[in-house]
Amino acid sequence: VIDVDDRRKSAxxxxxxxxxxxxxxxxT
Known part of the structure; x- marks a missing residue:
């Protein structure tokens, strides 16, 4: 779950x- 969360944050x-x-x- 943590790994997926990190990937979501990175994205x-x-x-x-x-x-x-x-x-x-x-x-502009």
């Missing part, structure tokens, strides 16, 4: 910056 951490970047680009 979320990788996804969030991409969404933020797209939002910033769209605003």
């Amino acid at each position: 979320t951490i990788k996804l969030v910056p991409r969404v933020d970047l797209q939002a910033v680009v769209n605003k």
Whole structure:
């Protein structure tokens, strides 16, 4: 369970910056 949780957190951490970047680009 811990291993799966870590993978989920890693995936979320990788996804969030991409969404933020797209939002910033769209605003600009």
